[in-house]
Amino acid sequence: ECAPRGVGGSNVLNLGMSFANNSSPRKNLYANVLSKVRNVMISRMAKPEEVLVVEGDDGTIVRETTKDTDAIAQYKTMRETLVYLTHLDYEDTENIMLTKLALQCDDKSNEFSWNNLNTLCWAIGSISGAMNEDDEKRFLVTVIKDLLSLCEMKRGKDNKAVVASNIMYVVGQYPRFLRAHWKFLKTVVTKLFEFMHELHPGVQDMACDTFLKISQKCKGQFVLQQQGETNPFIVDLLKNLPSIVSDLQPHQIQTFYEACGHMIREQTNQLKREELLAQLMEPPNASWRAIMNNANADVTTLQKQETIKEIGKILRTNVRVCSAIGHPFVSQLGKFYLDMLNVYKTYSEYISHAVKTEGEIVTQHANIRAMRAVKVETLKLIEVFISKSEDPQMVANKIVSMLYDPVLGDYQRSVPAARNPEVLKLFAAIVNRLRGEMAPGLPRIFDAVFESTLSMITTNFTDYPEHRLYFFKLLKAVNMYCFQALFSIPSEAQKKVIDSIVWAFKHTERNISETGLDILEKLLSNIQAYGT
Numbered sequence: 001e002c003a004p005r006g007v008g009g010s011n012v013l014n015l016g017m018s019f020a021n022n023s024s025p026r027k028n029l030y031a032n033v034l035s036k037v038r039n040v041m042i043s044r045m046a047k048p049e050e051v052l053v054v055e056g057d058d059g060t061i062v063r064e065t066t067k068d069t070d071a072i073a074q075y076k077t078m079r080e081t082l083v084y085l086t087h088l089d090y091e092d093t094e095n096i097m098l099t100k101l102a103l104q105c106d107d108k109s110n111e112f113s114w115n116n117l118n119t120l121c122w123a124i125g126s127i128s129g130a131m132n133e134d135d136e137k138r139f140l141v142t143v144i145k146d147l148l149s150l151c152e153m154k155r156g157k158d159n160k161a162v163v164a165s166n167i168m169y170v171v172g173q174y175p176r177f178l179r180a181h182w183k184f185l186k187t188v189v190t191k192l193f194e195f196m197h198e199l200h201p202g203v204q205d206m207a208c209d210t211f212l213k214i215s216q217k218c219k220g221q222f223v224l225q226q227q228g229e230t231n232p233f234i235v236d237l238l239k240n241l242p243s244i245v246s247d248l249q250p251h252q253i254q255t256f257y258e259a260c261g262h263m264i265r266e267q268t269n270q271l272k273r274e275e276l277l278a279q280l281m282e283p284p285n286a287s288w289r290a291i292m293n294n295a296n297a298d299v300t301t302l303q304k305q306e307t308i309k310e311i312g313k314i315l316r317t318n319v320r321v322c323s324a325i326g327h328p329f330v331s332q333l334g335k336f337y338l339d340m341l342n343v344y345k346t347y348s349e350y351i352s353h354a355v356k357t358e359g360e361i362v363t364q365h366a367n368i369r370a371m372r373a374v375k376v377e378t379l380k381l382i383e384v385f386i387s388k389s390e391d392p393q394m395v396a397n398k399i400v401s402m403l404y405d406p407v408l409g410d411y412q413r414s415v416p417a418a419r420n421p422e423v424l425k426l427f428a429a430i431v432n433r434l435r436g437e438m439a440p441g442l443p444r445i446f447d448a449v450f451e452s453t454l455s456m457i458t459t460n461f462t463d464y465p466e467h468r469l470y471f472f473k474l475l476k477a478v479n480m481y482c483f484q485a486l487f488s489i490p491s492e493a494q495k496k497v498i499d500s501i502v503w504a505f506k507h508t509e510r511n512i513s514e515t516g517l518d519i520l521e522k523l524l525s526n527i528q529a530y531g532t
Contacts, residue, residue, distance in 0.1 A: 027088065034085060035092050041082050042096055043116075045123040046075035050209065051169055079126035086130040094131075094139050097124055101143060105150050112154075114162045121147070121166035125173035133176065140177050143170060144184065148191070161200040167191065168210040175217030182226045185218060186233065196256075197247045204248060208255040215259035222263040223276075234263045238279045250313050254320045261324030274331045281321065281332050284314045292339050302346055308370040311343065315377035319384055326388035333385055337399070341406045344378045347371040348410040351418050360417040372420065379407070379422040383429045396437040400430055404441070408448035416456045416464070424449060424470035431477035439485040442478065446489050449474070454500060461508050472504050472515045479519050483526040 049072050086093040100120050103111035124143055131139060147170065151163040171178065171188045178185040192214075195207035215222070222233045237244070237260065245253050260280050267273040287310060294301040301307055322329040351371055354362045362368055382399065389395045403426075411423045427445055431438050438445075449471070457468040475497070478486065486494060501523065504516025 031089070031092075034088060035096070038082070038085050038093055038096055041078055041085065042093075042100065042123040043119055045082075045119040045126065046071050046078050047118070048072070048075045048079075048122055048125065048169065050172065050213075051118075051122070051165055051206070075122070075126070082123060082126055083130045086127045090131050090135060093127065094135070098139070098142060101146050105146050105153070107153075114158075117150075117162060117166055121170050125170050128173040129176070133180070136174070136177055137181070140170075140174055141184070144188070148187075157200050161198070161203050164195050164198065164203055165206055168195065168206050172210045172213045175214065178214065179218050179221060182221060185214075185221060186226075189214065189233075193244050196244060196252075199247065204252055208248065208252045208259075212255050212259040212262075215262045219262045220266045223267045234260070234267075234276060237263075238276065241280070242283065250316075254313075254317050257317050258320035258324045261321040265325045265328065270328075273328055277321075277325065277328065277332055281318075284317050285335065288314050288336055288339070295343075299346065302343065303350065303367065305367055305370065308367065308374060312370065312374050312377055315340070315374065315381055319377060319381045322381060322384045322388065327390040329385055329388070330394075333381075333399075337402070340378055340381075341402060344375055345406040345410065347375055348406070348414065352410075352414055355415050355418055360415065363417050372418075375420055376422050379420065379426045383422075383426045386430055386433050389433065392434045392437050396434050396441075400434070400438070400441065404444055404448075408445065412448040412452050416452075419452070419456070419467070421464070421466035421470050424453065424467065424474050428470060428474040428477045431474065431481055435481040439482045439488075442482050442485040443489050445474075446493060450493060450496065454496065458503065465509075468507075468509075468512060469515075472500075472512060472519065475500065475504075476515060476519045476522070479522050479526065483523075484530065 082093075097120065100111075100116070101124075103109045104117050104120065129136075144167070147163065147167045151160060151167060154160055154163055178188065189211065192207045192211045195203050196211075198204065198207075222237070225232055241260075245256055248256065257280065264273060264276045264280065267276060291302075291307060291311060294307075302311075318332070321332070351363070351368055354365075354368060363372070382403070386395055386399065389399075407423055407426070411419055427449070453467055453471045456464045457471060486497065489497075501516055501519050505513050505520060507513045507516065
């Protein structure tokens with residue numbers, strides 16, 4: 001794929017092997033030229049996607065607000081080129097990089113600049129995996145030590161922000177090294193915790209993103225009892241969690257919680273894993289209990305704007321942790337599942353009443369939008385858990401069975417403007433995951449969503465685009481995994497299923513029409529397989 005036009009891939013491979021051979025006269029002939037190319041590439045490296053701290057138009061350091069897709073594409077090309085150049089002569093690449101880094105750390109050289117340090121560190125991060133493990137260790141130890149001392153040496157918020165962003169980028173690119181060297185890994189993560197208290201724009205976001213990346217790549221190291229440590233790192237982390245996240249914004253805290261979830265998942269002892277999960281989730285659980293206690297005394301407290309927002313934050317945190325931990329999240333979900341469905345039902349009733357008394361315009365009011373956001377997060381949490389579940393029968397009996405009235409019943413009773421398309425998305429995911437286990441519940445699902453959704457999406461080809469997309473995904477899942485259960489619904493409903501498939505493949509939206517054709521093809525093959 002990387003071969004130039006008109007040049008065969010095998011020829012390029014042979015050329016690369018010829019250069020890689022130390023005794024190759026061609027490699028020696030071009031050694032000086034290639035060294036200059038390395039120097040230029042390192043000096044002009046494009047910015048990678050992970051870097052969020054950039055220099056603004058006014059010369060100050062700011063957080064990047066939009067992705068520069070051209071720079072990202074250029075970075076990928078330059079990274080690939082520099083990796084090839086490193087394979088040809090890693091010693092020369094290392095010497096160039098360490099020489100440039102030494103100049104950045106030398107106050108007398110006057111070489112330090114944000115651009116020089118940025119391009120150098122972006123280049124260092126780009127060649128991850130291009131050296132063998134021993135060479136990489138020696139190289140990276142020097143780089144990290146120099147960058148940490150540079151961070152201590154430099155004065156000024158902008159200077160520290162630039163150095164911090166480069167430290168975070170470089171360490172995030174070398175998980176192999178971090179997994180093999182616990183002390184360096186611990187030092188790096190501790191430094192990330194320090195950066196989480198740095199209020200300079202972009203630094204906290206990048207610290208949290210880097211912590212998540214390292215947690216995903218090195219998760220097993222944090223739950224092991226490391227030599228010289230009294231506890232696994234995750235135990236001490238959870239003890240200090242409130243102070244670590246004290247200066248973070250809600251979305252950053254949710255990223256932090258997801259990172260911890262990846263670590264906890266690696267604990268193979270079920271009891272210890274549940275204890276760690278309970279300790280991680282204690283702050284949001286305490287907030288949830290306080291809200292529920294207030295609601296038990298006076299249900300109208302759930303209508304307060306700050307309460308609705310707090311519930312939304314708690315649910316989003318649970319979604320992130322569930323996506324990381326997977327099925328073991330069941331111990332956490334069981335603590336508040338019924339309360340969560342009761343809140344869902346309460347908000348549904350409040351929204352329906354508001355729409356009936358004030359009209360559909362009320363769905364645009366801030367408090368109604370916030371309540372609907374809570375409902376969406378509730379559905380998302382259930383969907384994520386079910387998609388990660390490993391016990392379909394338990395999920396069908398204890399999770400899905402509780403959804404019929406508060407979720408499906410609410411969908412059926414609500415006015416079209418108040419119906420959440422995520423309900424259809426959730427039940428499509430449920431059928432895809434549980435398959436035949438959902439066959440007994442199919443009549444109830446169709447009774448709740450079929451007629452009510454068809455009345456919304458068949459008047460034209462444009463209204464309610466999300467509803468129509470998820471409706472046909474649900475139909476596709478049912479046809480795929482619960483085909484025989486279609487004969488348990490009334491014959492009139494069966495005819496409408498066929499009509500809706502025909503209507504789908506005639507749709508002007510390509511994704512809808514292709515889904516309709518897929519459903520039709522599977523339907524015909526099912527009829528052929530099962531007979532009449």
